[in-house]
Amino acid sequence: MELPACGLYRRGYALLYLLEAFLVGNWMKQRGLTHLHVHFGGPVATVGLLVSKSWGYSLSLTIHGPEEFYDVDLFYLQQKIRQAKFIFCISDYCRSQLMKYSAPDHWKKLQVIRLGIRPEEFVPRADTSPRAESSQNEITLVCVGRLVPAKGQMILLEAVASLLAAGHSLRAVFVGDGSDRKALEAFTASHGLSAHVTFRGALNHDHTREQLAQADIFVLPSFAEGVPVALMEAMAMEIPCVSTMVAGIPELIRNRVDGILVPASSVEELAAAIKLLILDAPLRRRLGAAGRAHVLERYNLPKNLERLAAAFEQALAQPSSSEENG
Incomplete structure (x- = not known):
């Protein structure tokens, strides 16, 4: 039967995630680290969620999408939003999807920080080799x-x-x-x-x-x-x-x-x-x-990295909701 097998697979992955969470948490403890940032909202963020809950470290995320929006329960997306101290989204669309699956009091965590490219690496082709200029050319x-x-x-x-x-x-x-x-x-x-x-x-x-x-x-x-x-x-x-x-x-x-x-x-x-x-x-x-x-x-990646660094500094300086309530 497919359903029990599926359940067994999920339990197996859950055990692996728990093991990874232990290893990551122990690694952070040995280095005196107290905050974990994770890119993407899938399995790696599930490990991050377990690290945060089991070790008490603060957690933040960068969400790219769209895979984690397709099965919110499978990826524990709502729990991740609640647990995260702050979340960077690569687009307004991405932020809207997280808003869709979270209560309004969590929306202040969501900030759009765009991706980018290095302009000096991707430049227009030199005029000495022009592209086709008419429908007669291939x-x-x-x-x-x-x-x-x-x-x-x-x-x-x-x-x-x-x-x-x-x-x-x-x-x-x-x-x-x-x-x-x-x-x-x-x-x-x-x-x-x-x-x-x-x-x-x-x-x-x-x-x-x-x-x-x-x-x-x-x-x-x-x-x-x-x-x-x-x-x-x-x-x-x-x-x-x-x-x-x-x-x-x-x-x-x-x-x-x-x-x-x-x-x-x-x-x-x-x-x-x-x-x-x-x-x-x-x-x-x-x-x-x-x-x-x-x-x-x-x-523009260099400019957006500056925005990202400033956003990290500001967000990490803010008390978490648990600290505010404590």
Whole structure:
């Protein structure tokens, strides 16, 4: 029977979490540490929750999403919010989800501290090697991300097939690897796209930047996201981006201002957005420049790290709710 087995698995994981919590708590005690900060709200934060409860150390979190929002009970999300001294959220959307699952008296714990990229590492390509400037030239689409269902790459392949059938000259390059790769390669072969689609696999940062430097358009057709760093990197390189209206993406890309957003899952809307950029080189340049400006303003990692350090200092100086009540 499946249910008891599932229960046994969960009990087994619970025992492992308890063991890890003991080891972490003991490690902190030996070093005289009294505060634990954890990134992400999944299993590692569950260990942090147990450390805080069993050893009495204060706990704080940085929540990225979206996985922990899908099964609040499995991830003990409400308990983590109650136990945490403070929580940093990477987007307003992320904060809204935590507000959804917590009482208003916990909302003051939630602060938005955005992620970012280092602007000096992701710069526009030199003018000596210009991108395609008209629909007569082959347009290169680049998609960077794990090859998993949540990233929606199958939708992009369907859009590419539609655009090729309509006579547009383009190729698509996928950077990343994952469980969907075989299915994506099978679709590519069965639909006669092999001459136009390349799977580069997982690449290091330098080689990924090399692929981005060849892009005329960056596409990320995700079904679920936090705030994708891959989009920030492409925008910083002045590559016009097409993505979807999910989670924190609309905070990064304002539709028709910093890029183009389409409904997730819509092949037709995705193909139409790509077609618009294929046919309008000035629009590509304008969106690319606006995208870089927006990233430098709001997703500049050195500046955001300064904000993070200041937020840590201020939050750690505040008494916890238990100290206030004591």
